[in-house]
Amino acid sequence: MEAAAGLAMQSRAVGAGRRSGALGGDRPARAATLRVGGPAAAPALRVRGARPVAPLCCVQTSRGHQSLHNSVDEALLLKRKAEEVQFELNGRCIYLVGMMGSGKSTVGKILAEVLGYSYFDSDSLVEQAVGMPSVAQIFKVHSEAFFRDSESSVLRDLSSMHRLVVATGGGAVIRPVNWRYMKKGLSIMLDVPLDALAKRIAQVGTASRPLLDQPSADPYTAAFTKLSLLAEQRGDAYANADVRVSLEELAAKKGHDDVSQLTPTDIAVEALQKIKNFVTEHSMASGPFDDL
Ligand SMILES: Nc1ncnc2c1ncn2[C@@H]1O[C@H](COP(=O)(O)OP(=O)(O)O)[C@@H](O)[C@H]1O
Ligand SMILES: O=C(O)C1=C[C@@H](OP(=O)(O)O)[C@@H](O)[C@H](O)C1
Numbered sequence: 001m002e003a004a005a006g007l008a009m010q011s012r013a014v015g016a017g018r019r020s021g022a023l024g025g026d027r028p029a030r031a032a033t034l035r036v037g038g039p040a041a042a043p044a045l046r047v048r049g050a051r052p053v054a055p056l057c058c059v060q061t062s063r064g065h066q067s068l069h070n071s072v073d074e075a076l077l078l079k080r081k082a083e084e085v086q087f088e089l090n091g092r093c094i095y096l097v098g099m100m101g102s103g104k105s106t107v108g109k110i111l112a113e114v115l116g117y118s119y120f121d122s123d124s125l126v127e128q129a130v131g132m133p134s135v136a137q138i139f140k141v142h143s144e145a146f147f148r149d150s151e152s153s154v155l156r157d158l159s160s161m162h163r164l165v166v167a168t169g170g171g172a173v174i175r176p177v178n179w180r181y182m183k184k185g186l187s188i189m190l191d192v193p194l195d196a197l198a199k200r201i202a203q204v205g206t207a208s209r210p211l212l213d214q215p216s217a218d219p220y221t222a223a224f225t226k227l228s229l230l231a232e233q234r235g236d237a238y239a240n241a242d243v244r245v246s247l248e249e250l251a252a253k254k255g256h257d258d259v260s261q262l263t264p265t266d267i268a269v270e271a272l273q274k275i276k277n278f279v280t281e282h283s284m285a286s287g288p289f290d291d292l
């Protein structure tokens with residue numbers, strides 16, 4: 001296989017024993033060591049790819065919550081949805097796509113945890129492959145094109161694996177070749193209204209997102225303007241995703257006035273439901289993933 005030479009993964013149990021966290025799961029937590037071949041200009045590095053996913057109850061959100069779940073009920077619903085979809089998924093990878101700030105990394109960690117998958121953030125893998133501490137620095141020292149080459153290499157390498165949740169960078173969708181890699185798994189687009197994205201970005205700052213990092217007295221408006229432009233340019237590319245999770249539709253369904261009332265867990269539950277619908281419709285359990 002094309003990527004095999006540059007990549008070796010070993011999953012292993014994290015810590016001394018089995019985890020029994022908020023979800024009451026009784027299965028080993030997984031982590032992975034991944035060897036990712038960088039782009040031509042960057043040497044392949046031995047990297048620690050999958051960060052052990054923190055127990056769900058301890059992940060901090062931008063709203064300062066120590067817990068991602070509003071309640072035990074929410075955590076149980078998440079666990080049930082994951083159980084419903086696990087068989088049909090048949091080990092196929094999940095790729096999260098969507099605009100910057102749409103919650104790919106946040107929701108991706110939850111999905112990995114609850115499905116017993118390893119979690120990867122493609123931005124982090126690019127940083128490790130290139131040997132630089134941030135995407136912002138890669139853009140500055142090299143270029144966006146260099147970053148995109150490395151991003152494609154990372155996605156190519158990941159695409160030969162199974163049982164991964166991959167949070168992609170918001171621009172990964174623009175290269176058709178990346179879709180060739182992501183179509184080996186199942187892709188989910190997190191569709192978040194631009195004003196909610198701009199609010200999140202203004203809250204956390206733009207230092208880690210070079211495409212949005214411009215001095216401005218009004219960070220919200222600056223982010224909103226740039227995000228609007230990118231959304232227009234990328235709309236068709238995001239539409240390639242197998243499944244779309246619309247926060248507006250989900251908020252309406254749950255009787256919320258605003259998408260900001262949705263927790264990352266609400267979104268993960270909806271993503272699992274949509275995955276279930278998709279794999280059921282496409283009969284994937286007995287389809288092209290029998291090779292697993
Ligand atoms: N459902 C949510 N509600 C509020 N804030 C969120 C939600 N999901 C993510 N965030 C926050 O928004 C910011 C961007 O999220 P992140 O997961 O990094 O997005 P992405 O990886 O898509 O760029 C982070 O500060 C995160 O804590
Ligand atoms: O939309 C984009 O082009 C980018 C999104 C970023 O990832 P997040 O979507 O995780 O912020 C990161 O890959 C880079 O700054 C470029």
Ligand SMILES: [Mg+2]
Nearest residue numbers: 104105167168
């Ligand atoms: Mg991210």
